[in-house]
Every structure is written in structure tokens, then in C-alpha cells.
Amino acid sequence: MALLCEGLGLRGETLEEASCLEGKLMVCHYYPVCPEPERTMGIVPHTDPGVLTVLAQDGVGGLQVKHTNEDGESYWVDAKPVPGALVINVGDLLQIMSNDKYKSVEHRVVMKSHEEARVSSAIFYNPGKRGDSVFYGPLPDLISSGNPPKYRNFTMSEFLGAFFKRDLASKALIEHFKI
Numbered sequence: 001m002a003l004l005c006e007g008l009g010l011r012g013e014t015l016e017e018a019s020c021l022e023g024k025l026m027v028c029h030y031y032p033v034c035p036e037p038e039r040t041m042g043i044v045p046h047t048d049p050g051v052l053t054v055l056a057q058d059g060v061g062g063l064q065v066k067h068t069n070e071d072g073e074s075y076w077v078d079a080k081p082v083p084g085a086l087v088i089n090v091g092d093l094l095q096i097m098s099n100d101k102y103k104s105v106e107h108r109v110v111m112k113s114h115e116e117a118r119v120s121s122a123i124f125y126n127p128g129k130r131g132d133s134v135f136y137g138p139l140p141d142l143i144s145s146g147n148p149p150k151y152r153n154f155t156m157s158e159f160l161g162a163f164f165k166r167d168l169a170s171k172a173l174i175e176h177f178k179i
């Protein structure tokens with residue numbers, strides 16, 4: 001988190017002070033063996049809604065990240081399992097708070113094996129302060145006349161309400177708060 005703040009030119013504590021390490025949610029996924037893996041999808045393309053995701057995957061593989069090159073062409077890249085390594089995903093909230101300096105990463109899970117089930121576990125980091133008077137949006141220290149806010153401010157209950165209403169596969173969540 002401190003490195004991410006420094007990358008924005010901010011004090012290392014900024015995201016922690018915004019309670020971004022306080023709202024943790026752990027989710028475990030089990031992808032059963034599939035006789036025809038090429039005909040199905042483990043998880044459809046999506047971006048994670050929160051600030052940051054820390055993901056541990058087993059050795060089966062299947063996680064893919066969308067990469068867009070300089071010509072605007074997009075393709076899926078395997079996030080190959082590396083023993084002992086964790087995958088860190090930037091989520092929609094961090095994209096909003098960084099005013100688009102960091103981009104939430106689109107990813108999906110395809111089925112790679114018809115012999116082995118796959119297991120992964122993710123910890124989603126979200127702001128812990130959820131009161132109706134606590135607003136989130138682009139971090140004020142980043143905003144200037146040369147870098148106006150690209151998103152409006154919102155409470156976490158508004159953000160989570162929008163998340164649970166939308167289709168997982170779309171980028172509609174971030175668009176919903178765009179100015």
C-alpha cells in the first residue's frame with residue numbers, strides 16, 4: 001500500500017489512513033474437474049470492485065489478465081502459477097481513488113485441465129469506514145486544475161449498492177461514478 005501511495009507521489013500512509021486495509025473479505029474458489037474445459041469458463045471477465053486483491057492460486061493455472069498493447073489491441077495473457085507467489089490485482093476503487101493513474105485489471109478464469117480441480121483464495125481489501133458521512137472518490141491531494149477529478153464522491157453503501165446491482169461481466173461500476 002505504501003509503495004502504491006509513493007507511486008502516486010503521496011505520503012506512504014495515505015491509503016491506510018483512508019481505512020483501505022480495514023475491510024478485508026476472504027473468498028475461496030473451487031473449480032471442479034470439467035470433462036470439456038474448452039466449452040466452459042471458470043469466472044467470466046470482470047474487474048474486482050475493491051481497492052486491492054491479494055490472490056493465491058494452486059498449480060493448475062487458468063487465470064488470465066487482459067492486456068492492451070500500444071495499438072489498442074487486447075488479448076488475454078496467462079498469469080501462470082509460480083510456487084509461493086501471490087497475485088495482486090488493482091481494483092475499481094483504487095482506479096477511482098488514483099483518478100485513473102492505476103487501472104483496475106480485467107481478468108477471467110478459463111478451465112485448463114480435465115483432470116484436476118483448481119483452488120484459489122483471494123483477500124479483497126476494501127475501505128473499512130462505511131458511515132454515511134464518509135465519502136470516497138479521487139484522493140484530494142491528487143486533484144488540481146491540471147488534474148480535475150474524473151469521478152464523483154460516494155459513500156461505501158452507495159458503491160456496494162451499485163456493485164450488487166450490476167452484471168459482474170461489465171465495467172459498469174466504474175462508469176457509474178464517472179463525471
Ligand SMILES: O=C(O)CCC(=O)C(=O)O
Pocket residue numbers: 027029043048055057063107109120122
Ligand atoms: O480464481 C482466481 O484465480 C480468480 C478469482 C477472482 O477473479 C475473484 O475472486 O475475483
Ligand SMILES: [Fe+2]
Pocket residue numbers: 046047048107
Ligand atoms: Fe477477480
